[in-house]
Amino acid sequence: MPLCSTLIRSALHSWHASHLHPHASRTLYPQRWHTTHNFPFWRRSYIPALAERLYDEPSAAASADGADATYLDLLAGEDDRDPRLSDQLLSGTESPLDNAWSKDNDDVKSVRPTLPVSKLRRARSSATQRAQARAVDSTTHRRKRREATLHFVKSELRTTAFLSPSWNVRYAGQARRYDSGLPEHFLEPQTALLMSTDAFERIDEVLDHMDSMPDGSAWSVTTFAHRHGKLEREIWAETALWLVCYDKVRLVRFLLATHTMLYPPINWVEDCLQVLARHYVTTSYIDDEMRATRFRELIRTLLILFDRDTKEPFVLSSSFVLLLMPYCTDAQLDEIWARIKLGKVKVHSHTILHFAEFFVKNNQLDRSFDALLDAEAMGARTDSVAFQSACATLLRSSSSHPGGIRMCLRLVEHLGNLGLVIDTRIYSIVMLNAVEAGDIETVNNVYRAMLDQGLQPNEYAFAIRLKACKLQISNAGMLQEVIQDAIKYVDIRTDVLVCGEILHCLALHHVKHHRGTAFNTLAVAYTQFFDPAPLERLGIELPPGLTVEADPSQQRMQPSRQVLTNMLWVYLRHKPLPKDTVACYKRWRQLVASGDEIWAECATTAYVSNVFLHRFTRHKETLLQATQVIKDMQKPLPPTSGVKQAPPNLISWTSFMQGFTRHRQTKLAEQVLSYMRSKGMEPDHVTWDSLIGRYAADGDAEGLVDVVRRAEAGGEVWNYWAHKRIKHFKDKTRLRQLLEEQKFAQQMDFSQDIKDGLSERLMEAAAVEGGQMVEAARAEEWGGAPKKKSKTRQPSDVEGFADSSSELAEMAGSVRQV
Known part of the structure; x- marks a missing residue:
């Protein structure tokens, strides 16, 4: 030897x-x-x-x-x-x-x-x-x-499909590291492929031949099989397994090159495609861009391999299709779906449900419903979680279409005829769609129908009904009825979601109708369900006797971020003095820095910071504190906090800018707008409306026309609030003269249809004297002397931290002068 x-x-x-x-x-x-x-x-x-x-x-x-x-x-x-x-x-x-x-x-x-x-x-x-x-x-x-090599068993259903224990064992040994269902092998190091010396020599010959051939050319392994006295599928299996183990990049080319008569076993090709998709998803050494490129190449390869002269259908697993879907174009998914409909690609009924959900996300409700019908015809159980989930996704998305609530009700009828069990979740989805459509009557009718069917509403149903109450917050009778039903059907003392919604509704109702006693009323409801200790640590004084009146044997819940935000919002409105707001903010930042379990968690979102920011911008003397809030939101927290500070969002920047427009600091407002855009935050219609109102109230015609031009160039549509703001512009003759000047018209850099309609819209808005429309919470009254338009300056800071920004430093100096 x-x-x-x-x-x-x-x-x-x-x-x-x-x-x-x-x-x-x-x-x-x-x-x-x-x-x-x-x-x-x-x-x-x-x-x-x-x-x-x-x-x-x-x-x-x-x-x-x-x-x-x-x-x-x-x-x-x-x-x-x-x-x-x-x-x-x-x-x-x-x-x-x-x-x-x-x-x-x-x-x-x-x-x-x-x-x-x-x-x-x-x-x-x-x-x-x-x-x-x-x-x-x-x-x-x-x-x-x-x-009888490898004990091949020929399939009776597909011409080229062969069952081989040897292939199954060796393929499983290579693919198990990508199977999360095998935790002992998941992402384990690649195992070596054990083959004979002659097998490696045959593989080298095949790969050398493939490298010598031009890309896109197809060839057969028959020559190598005859030379070595092997079967074609043996040569193909050896090479494919070696590529699966050592060179997955060339595996795609090998699959395309051998896609010719005699075709390799189709089930082995499916295995290779499956392991490639799992490899691309789990591999950490390729970035997202490279991963997307590999998947696109794999999808193109799959579409080519579909076409076989043998007319055999491919069998794709649900997991494989789910991996491909995020990287498929609409045309590619349409082609795969067409082949499924024609029977050229065989999939499980659950895969059809994945297509149904994908069509919903692409606003193709008709195709999604068609896919549900096909899944049911293929044997999908209508009471299964997958089928009900697909139906719920379809119903929820119907609200975004014209006539959404009517479409939703028709879909419920059709799905019921199909065999779908209309349970509490389906009723809740219909109620939520009705709430978003503003149809309170439909919400109440669906709720009564759910009770008539003998179904018991859950916490989500009552959260939706409480959301409907916010649309008619002045209707105290409806709010009281919903709260009583919630107490009847849900154990609200242990349900943070329902309790939080009840407190929010009470806050909105009492702030609007009983502002003087709003906080005391809300504090009584708060102490019935939640622990008052977090509010006491922040220095919020509760009405005397509340903590004593509470049942000491009753275990109270810890408040969520939403509950604390609502309580803080009402409390700051209850304390009109700016010094109280400043002291409360400083205590909150200290609790966050020290790692307070509850208040530090509130820093991971922008809600609490926005509450303080909104209060600071109400008074001229606290504008400097508003600047400090923006700076704190952009600073990293100390390690002792144990959390990550949430950066300013669009609401933060808009509130910050509105503070300057409210106090006639248009130059600083423009600087905030430029700074937020430099950070990748594009303004919305609320931001533009605030600037439009300031220029209109100041009588600055040049500034007004310029901000309207910028808003329309950004894609914002003309809305009611823009009309309402422009009403305050008094010199309508000057505005008309400015719009009619040819020199100004040539400077306007937007399309002709916008130029033609801009003058009419501005003059129409200036002529409007009012209208009976609902006054929103953020509507403000404007006034003051005219002020010339200020030129904007592009910020030079690109680091993203306000404490190193020259723009915010200049803002702070300007605020001190104010």
């Missing part, structure tokens, strides 16, 4: 190098190496290596596959070994091979050094005859094994 074979096998068997005798390399069959393995624990491990000597020792013809081939195949779980040896080798029982040394050791001098020379010659002669017989026997068995 060659020494290299011995070293390889000893490594695979975890034999230490010291187990080999120092003189093992002197001869082909070392004198003392065999006797070293007469120890029992070595000898049993060596049975497979001993077994293959029946084939690879006698002659080169008898060892065409190499000494390592049979042994490595045994280790890899191959099923094409000699059937006469399989039982003994795998079970470890006593076999004739265990006594092989007693028969074949006559030609080893170290075993019997005292034998006469004549006996040694006869032993050599008999060994030669036995070797020749074994060579003939080996060739016969190899021919038989070649006829």
